[in-house]
Amino acid sequence: MTGNVWVLAEHWRGRLSDLTLEALALGRELASGFGSPLEAVLLGGPALATGLGAADKVLSVDHPSLAEPNPEAYCRALAALIKARQPAVVLVPLSNVSADVIGLLPARLGAALLNFCRDARVVDGKLEARCLLYGGKLETTVTVAAAPALVGLLPGSRPAAATGGSPAVEAVTADLPAEGRVRFEEYLDPAPGDVDVTQQAVLVSVGRGIQTQDNIALAEDLAAALGGVVSASRPVIDQGWLPLTRQVGKSGATVKPKLYFAAGISGAPEHVEGMKGAELIIAVNTDPGAPIFGVAHYGIVADALEVLPALTDAVKARKG
Amino acid sequence: MNVLVLMKMVPDIVEELEIGADGRSLDLDAVRPIVSERDDHALEQALLLKERAGATVTVVALEAPEVDEVLFTALAKGADRAVKVTGVEPAPPTAAAAAVLAAVLPKVPNLMPVDLVLAGCQAIDDLDGVLAPSLAERLGVPYLGIVTGITVEAAGAGGTASVLKEFAGGTRGRYTVCLPAVLGVQAAEKPPRYVPVAKVRAAMKARTLEEIPAGDGGAAQLVEVAAMTKPEAAGKAEMLEGDPGAVAAKLVEILAARGLA
Numbered sequence: 294m295t296g297n298v299w300v301l302a303e304h305w306r307g308r309l310s311d312l313t314l315e316a317l318a319l320g321r322e323l324a325s326g327f328g329s330p331l332e333a334v335l336l337g338g339p340a341l342a343t344g345l346g347a348a349d350k351v352l353s354v355d356h357p358s359l360a361e362p363n364p365e366a367y368c369r370a371l372a373a374l375i376k377a378r379q380p381a382v383v384l385v386p387l388s389n390v391s392a393d394v395i396g397l398l399p400a401r402l403g404a405a406l407l408n409f410c411r412d413a414r415v416v417d418g419k420l421e422a423r424c425l426l427y428g429g430k431l432e433t434t435v436t437v438a439a440a441p442a443l444v445g446l447l448p449g450s451r452p453a454a455a456t457g458g459s460p461a462v463e464a465v466t467a468d469l470p471a472e473g474r475v476r477f478e479e480y481l482d483p484a485p486g487d488v489d490v491t492q493q494a495v496l497v498s499v500g501r502g503i504q505t506q507d508n509i510a511l512a513e514d515l516a517a518a519l520g521g522v523v524s525a526s527r528p529v530i531d532q533g534w535l536p537l538t539r540q541v542g543k544s545g546a547t548v549k550p551k552l553y554f555a556a557g558i559s560g561a562p563e564h565v566e567g568m569k570g571a572e573l574i575i576a577v578n579t580d581p582g583a584p585i586f587g588v589a590h591y592g593i594v595a596d597a598l599e600v601l602p603a604l605t606d607a608v609k610a611r612k613g
Numbered sequence: 614m615n616v617l618v619l620m621k622m623v624p625d626i627v628e629e630l631e632i633g634a635d636g637r638s639l640d641l642d643a644v645r646p647i648v649s650e651r652d653d654h655a656l657e658q659a660l661l662l663k664e665r666a667g668a669t670v671t672v673v674a675l676e677a678p679e680v681d682e683v684l685f686t687a688l689a690k691g692a693d694r695a696v697k698v699t700g701v702e703p704a705p706p707t708a709a710a711a712a713v714l715a716a717v718l719p720k721v722p723n724l725m726p727v728d729l730v731l732a733g734c735q736a737i738d739d740l741d742g743v744l745a746p747s748l749a750e751r752l753g754v755p756y757l758g759i760v761t762g763i764t765v766e767a768a769g770a771g772g773t774a775s776v777l778k779e780f781a782g783g784t785r786g787r788y789t790v791c792l793p794a795v796l797g798v799q800a801a802e803k804p805p806r807y808v809p810v811a812k813v814r815a816a817m818k819a820r821t822l823e824e825i826p827a828g829d830g831g832a833a834q835l836v837e838v839a840a841m842t843k844p845e846a847a848g849k850a851e852m853l854e855g856d857p858g859a860v861a862a863k864l865v866e867i868l869a870a871r872g873l874a
């Protein structure tokens with residue numbers, strides 16, 4: 294497999310994502326493996342090229358329909374570029390901004406996709422990737438020999454690359470219709486008013502294992518005893534048991550509290566990316582195989598409905 | 614308005630997952646199949662559209678263990694038709710499933726044209742997870758994923774929908790999408806409705822699943838799976854043992870040492 298290594302530079306609201314910089318760091322290793330240059334592909338947001346100094350070159354495609362995330366326009370622009378230039382590997386940050394385009398490209402190009410990738414390397418001229426499945430419970434090692442290989446990259450593969458340097462920028466034109474079939478209209482922000490979970494020192498976070506809305510009171514009690522608040526994984530929010538502002542993870546908040554207490558949360562990759570930076574992570578789960586125990590510092594295989602009140606009592610007793 | 618909802622069975626990951634004898638795949642005999650969580654949201658969103666503006670809701674699934682009950686449950690919840698595609702290889706990769714569906718949907722009597730195809734966004738069980746966008750490409754219609762709300766502005770040819778797509782931190786983007794379209798639903802506007810078992814049983818007696826054989830779909834497999842393993846953890850938690858009281862006492866010490874309790 295030969296060709297350049299590309300990273301899709303992902304951005305929304307005028308900011309490059311952190312995951313783009315992680316992808317550039319991994320991309321640099323792959324580029325060395327293939328002995329080829331590392332290039333960033335910037336769709337829309339031409340001014341952001343200055344933040345992509347970790348790449349040897351930036352291919353900058355600009356068009357009004359690329360200003361904010363638009364899977365149809367992204368796919369059309371990127372597919373044309375891939376066909377014309379035949380890169381070996383295209384690393385796409387797997388966030389809500391880019392997940393749609395990585396979904397569309399394989400069918401459009403007839404190309405191989407390695408999705409949910411946590412790590413990759415070049416072995417004997419082939420790309421080998423490790424990909425997470427089943428909510429992070431299992432992992433597969435997969436190889437692909439045919440270029441272009443599309444890779445959907447999870448957060449956490451590498452520390453972010455530096456933003457310095459001044460990359461060469463090549464402006465590339467895109468053949469896009471003035472008005473596509475998918476049109477970005479506006480951003481809608483959540484109503485303010487609730488607590489900001491990103492600003493808390495202590496989060497007691499509940500997942501589906503909390504079982505009922507009433508049981509959330511057990512987490513509220515512990516949070517109150519520790520001077521923190523309750524946050525949650527997606528299923529709890531989707532059930533309407535807590536407001537969207539309390540969601541931690543890919544679609545929710547990225548939090549870095551002093552203590553993250555995870556009760557009945559399995560530790561799916563989409564959740565972990567939002568809380569892995571916490572200083573101290575304690576997890577309670579009835580399943581000894583739950584992936585959360587791979588990120589937690591302390592783990593307890595037990596019923597959260599028993600541990601939560603016991604810990605609340607113990608904290609209160611200590612505080613007197 | 615015609616709305617299709619695609620439903621898929623996935624292993625319940627709360628159970629222990631066993632790696633198969635080949636060392637490269639899940640032991641499918643040892644799993645408990647459940648419907649993919651997001652498909653319940655896709656169905657709920659379709660039923661909400663039906664309640665608001667009227668629609669024929671058809672659920673479609675490829676044959677899989679225990680899928681019949683899921684389809685009858687959908688009928689009991691308010692879906693109008695349920696189609697089961699038979700003669701498919703077990704647990705096909707999503708690119709292959711997309712090929713099968715694209716080929717078979719036009720053959721289902723009185724089904725096409727559709728205004729919306731709703732899929733769940735990202736099932737947990739595959740390497741690629743691109744059924745919905747692949748199907749959109751094969752049908753030649755637009756796709757938007759990670760959707761959390763749909764308002765159909767005008768159905769039929771030339772119609773549009775206003776669609777909410779989730780980003781991060783609770784922020785959503787509003788998009789105009791031309792119909793027909795395939796949308797990957799992340800969460801419905803309301804939690805999925807519950808239906809009592811008695812109603813599902815009644816549906817099993819009174820309603821039928823429309824069965825249609827799959828033609829040759831087929832999609833080349835470009836990726837080679839070398840191994841399946843339990844992921845090695847970056848760090849491994851120190852496990853605390855004992856009854857809840859003993860565990861709580863240890864936790865308080867750990868918290869106190871850090872000034873947290």
Ligand SMILES: Cc1cc2nc3c(=O)[nH]c(=O)nc-3n(C[C@H](O)[C@H](O)[C@H](O)COP(=O)(O)OP(=O)(O)OC[C@H]3O[C@@H](n4cnc5c(N)ncnc54)[C@H](O)[C@@H]3O)c2cc1C
Nearest residue numbers: 500501502526527542543544545557558559563579580597
């Ligand atoms: C595009 C996309 C974006 C997403 N964004 C997010 C996001 O922002 N945040 C997020 O959290 N998820 C997100 N998800 C969903 C994510 O993939 C998982 O489905 C979700 O994190 C699972 O939540 P959970 O751990 O609470 O539930 P489950 O995975 O169902 O886990 C429940 C856990 O509780 C345990 N349990 C059960 N009973 C008990 C008990 N009595 N005591 C202790 N433990 C018990 C079980 O063993 C299990 O491990 C996203 C998914 C997608 C596709």
Ligand SMILES: Nc1ncnc2c1ncn2[C@@H]1O[C@H](COP(=O)(O)O)[C@@H](O)[C@H]1O
Nearest residue numbers: 619620621675732733735736742743744
């Ligand atoms: N075998 C299948 N039968 C019916 N629908 C499917 C099938 N595979 C995937 N889907 C639909 O596509 C969605 C996304 O699946 P996937 O692409 O496998 O992540 C699922 O939630 C279903 O709505």
